[in-house]
Amino acid sequence: MYSDTLNNTVAAMTAPGKGLLxxxxxxxxxxxxFDTITLxxxxxxxxxxREMLFTTPQISxxxxxxxxxEETLSQVARSGxxxxxxxxxxxxxxxxxxxxxxxxxxxxxAEKCTQGLDGLGQKLQQARELGARFAKWxxxxxxxxxxxxxxxxxxxxxxxxxxxxxxxSEGIVPIVEPEVLMDGEHDIxxxxxxxxxxxxxxxxxxxxxxxxxxxxxxxxxxxxxxxECTVQAGPQEVAEATVRTFKRxxxxxxxxxxxxxxxxxxxxxxxxxxxxxxxxxxxxxVLSYSYGRALQAPALQTWGGRDENVTAAQTAxxxxxxxxxxxxxGGYRAEMEQVx
Ligand code: 13P
Numbered sequence: 005m006y007s008d009t010l011n012n013t014v015a016a017m018t019a020p021g022k023g024l025l026x027x028x029x030x031x032x033x034x035x036x037x038f039d040t041i042t043l044x045x046x047x048x049x050x051x052x053x054r055e056m057l058f059t060t061p062q063i064s065x066x067x068x069x070x071x072x073x074e075e076t077l078s079q080v081a082r083s084g085x086x087x088x089x090x091x092x093x094x095x096x097x098x099x100x101x102x103x104x105x106x107x108x109x110x111x112x113x114a115e116k117c118t119q120g121l122d123g124l125g126q127k128l129q130q131a132r133e134l135g136a137r138f139a140k141w142x143x144x145x146x147x148x149x150x151x152x153x154x155x156x157x158x159x160x161x162x163x164x165x166x167x168x169x170x171x172x173s174e175g176i177v178p179i180v181e182p183e184v185l186m187d188g189e190h191d192i193x194x195x196x197x198x199x200x201x202x203x204x205x206x207x208x209x210x211x212x213x214x215x216x217x218x219x220x221x222x223x224x225x226x227x228x229x230x231x232e233c234t235v236q237a238g239p240q241e242v243a244e245a246t247v248r249t250f251k252r253x254x255x256x257x258x259x260x261x262x263x264x265x266x267x268x269x270x271x272x273x274x275x276x277x278x279x280x281x282x283x284x285x286x287x288x289x290v291l292s293y294s295y296g297r298a299l300q301a302p303a304l305q306t307w308g309g310r311d312e313n314v315t316a317a318q319t320a321x322x323x324x325x326x327x328x329x330x331x332x333x334g335g336y337r338a339e340m341e342q343v344x
Contacts, residue, residue, distance in 0.1 A: 005175075006172070006173075006174070006175030007219070009137075009175045010172060010175060010176075010177055010216070010219040011218070011219065013097065013137045013138055013177045014177055014220075014221065014259050014260070015259075016068055016069070016097055016137075017068050017069050017097065017138065017177065017221060017260060017262075018068070018221070018259050018260040018262075018290040018292070019068050020290075020332075020333065021066070021329045021330075021332050021333050022066060022067060022068035022292065022329065022332070023066065023067065023068065023262060023292040023293035023294060023295070023325075023328055023329065023332055024067065024068065024069045024070065024071060024099075024179075024262055024292075024293065024294035024295075025057070025063075025067050025069075025071070025294075025295070025296075025299055025300075025325070026070075026071045026140075026264070026294050026295060026296035026299075027054055027057055027058075027070050027071060027072060027076070027296070027300070028071040028072055028073045028076075028099075028100070028101035028140060028296075029073060029296065030073060030101075030105060031045070031050075031073070031075070032105075034050055034053075034073075037300075037304060038053075038309070040304070040305070041304060041305065041307070041308045041309055042309075043308070043309035047075070047079075049309060050075065050076070050079075051076075051079045051080075051081070051087070052082075052309075053304070053307065053309075054072075054076050054079070054087060055081045055082065055087060055090075056303075056307060056314050056317055056318065057070075057300065057303065057318075057321060058070065058087060058090055058091055058096075059081075059090065059318070060318040060321050060322050060325075061318065061322065062322060063094070063096070063321070063322060063325060064094040064095050064096050065325075065326075065329070066322075066325035066326055066328070066329040067096055067325055068096065068097060069096060069097040069098070069099050069137075069138060070091055070096055070097075070098060070099065071099045071100070071101055071138075071140050071179070071294070072087075072088070072098055072099065072100050072101070072136070073100075073101055074100060074101070074102075074131075077098065077100055077131060077134050077135070077136060078134060086134075086135075088134055088135040088136070089135065091135075092135055097137045097138060098134075098135045098136050098137065099136055099137065099138035099139060099140060099177075099179070100131045100136040100138075100139050100140070101139070101140045101141075101142075102120055102124060102127055102128065102131070102139045102140065102141060102167070102171075103118045103119065103120040103140070103141040103142055103167070104118075104119045104120035105118070105119065105120075106118055106119075106144060107119055109153075109155065109156055109159065110155075114146060114148070114151070115145075115146060115151060115152065115153060115155075115156045116144055116146075117143075117156070117159050117160060117163065118141060118142060118143050118144075118160065118163050118164075120141065120167070121163065121166055121167065121170070124167065124170050125170055125173070125174055128170065128171060128174040128176050129174060131176070132174065132175065132176060136176065137176065137177065138171075138176060138177040138178070138179060138221070139167075139171050139176050139177070139178055139179065140178075140179040140181055140223070141163070141164060141167040141168075141178065141179070141180070141181060142181040142183055142223075143160035143161075143163060143164050143181065143182050143183065144160075144183050144185060145157070145160065145182065145183065145184045145185065145198065145202055146185050146187065146188070147184065147185065147187075147188050147190045147194060147195065147198055147230065148188060152184075152198060152202070157201060157202055157205045158205065160182060160205075160206075161182075161202075161205040161206045161208065161209035162209055164180050164181075164182060164206055164209065164210075165180075165206070165209035165210045165212065165213040165215060166213055167180075168180050168210060168213065168215045168220055169213040169214055169215050172215060172216060172219055172220070177219060177220060177221060178215070178220050178221070179220070179221045179222075179223045179262070179294070180206065180210070180220055180221070180222050180223065181222075181223040181224070181264065182202050182203065182206050182224060182225075183223075183224070183225050183264055183266065184198050184199050184202055184224075184225045185225075185266070186225070186228055186230060186231045186266050186267050186268070187230065187231060187232075187267075188230035188231070188232060188233075189230050189232045189233050189234075190229065190230040190233060191229050191230070191233050191235055192227060192229040192233075192235075192237045192241065192242070192245055193245075194230075195225075195227050195228055195229065195230070195245075196227045196245050196248070196249050199224070199225065199227055199249050200249050200252060200253055203224065203249070203250070203253035203254060204253050207253060207254065207255065217255055217257040217258050218257050218258075218259060220258065220259075221258075221259070221260045221261075221262055221294075222254060222258055222260070222261045222262070222289075223261075223262050223263070223264055223294050224250075224261065224263060224264070225263070225264060225266050226242055226246045226263055226266070226268075226276055226277075226280070227242065227245040227246040227249050228242055228266075228268070228276075231267060239272075239275045239276050239278065239279035240279055242276045242279065242280075243276065243279035243280040243282070243283045244283065246276075246280055247280060247283050247285060247287060250289070251285075251287075254289065256288035256289070258289055259289065259290060260289055260290040260291075260292065261289045261290070261291050261292075262290075262292045262293055262294035263277060263291075263292075263293055263294065263295075264294060264295065264296070265293070265295040265296060265297050265298030265299075267297065268298060269298075270298045270299075270301060270302065270324055271341060273293070273295060273298035273328070274298070274324075274327045274328055274330075274331045274336050275331070275336065275338065277291070277292075277293055277328060277331040277332060277336075278330070278331035278334055278335075278336035281331065281332060281333060281334035282334035290332075291332070292332040293328045293331070293332060295324075295328065298324065299321065299324045299325060299328065300321065300324075302320040302321070302323070302324060303317045303318070303320040303321035303324070304317075305320075306319075306320045319344060323343075323344060327340055327341070
């Protein structure tokens with residue numbers, strides 16, 4: 005019923021050289037980000053911050069869609085224009101995070117599962133009326149000695165697939181986000197094995213639940229060593245491991261793989277995405293970005309909650325967006341970091 009709508013949304017999201025801005029931090033997470041600039045998190049400060057991001061000049065040259073937290077989707081800019089309309093007017097699609105966050109997989113468990121399937125269809129209908137054209141649901145996996153467990157891999161795959169099926173039945177493109185976390189001492193080979201197993205389970209579940217692969221976006225982690233691993237990897241090694249993993253697990257029918265940044269530095273997130281795109285091998289999908297921290301961090305620090313810093317903060321966001329846009333077509337160079 006919604007096939008044309010879903011196809012059009014996917015085509016707009018995966019436009020060449022464009023990526024997504026993940027600005028869907030939950031109220032808890034945005035508070036942690038604001039704590040780093042000693043700014044109180046209120047409905048108004050959250051609105052001001054997001055309005056600053058979304059009114060960045062030329063941002064639509066690099067960003068095809070913005071993932072919003074539920075609160076933001078119905079917030080109104082200082083000018084009186086709803087924030088969602090402000091995006092649409094620039095040709096940027098609004099999307100919405102629809103999962104309700106993480107709870108322990110078992111009582112006392114270190115592993116987490118994602119909640120939010122109850123009432124999801126209705127929530128999506130309301131979001132559609134406010135302009136949302138895509139949604140996001142995040143499942144997380146930790147790597148440790150015996151983790152992730154089979155239960156975690158199974159439960160998260162089922163949740164992601166059921167969510168994706170409901171989205172498509174409501175005319176909303178699902179971003180399927182299985183995130184293997186960077187925390188830990190594991191090496192890149194372990195991350196590759198775990199990511200392979202996770203993606204295989206996710207695509208198996210997507211098939212079981214009847215999800216149309218052509219009408220979804222995958223938002224995965226890159227294949228990286230753990231943040232505490234003593235042997236770190238350069239962009240070439242990351243690109244080879246990442247593309248190999250995806251070629252083995254992600255069907256060519258999936259139109260776009262838009263990576264999360266997951267705690268990588270801004271420069272590493274750009275250099276790694278660039279190396280992935282520059283890799284000399286066949287790649288059937290658009291490979292782009294859906295970054296939160298790696299796009300926003302310099303803008304947040306520059307802004308500091310002060311109106312007089314808005315222009316400088318927007319310049320900082322535009323720079324990261326421009327560099328990641330270049331990386332999405334294999335045209336990023338480290339020297340570009342020197343230009344404001
Ligand atoms: P990061 O790029 O900061 O990992 O955020 C992306 C995201 O949307 C996590 O769900």
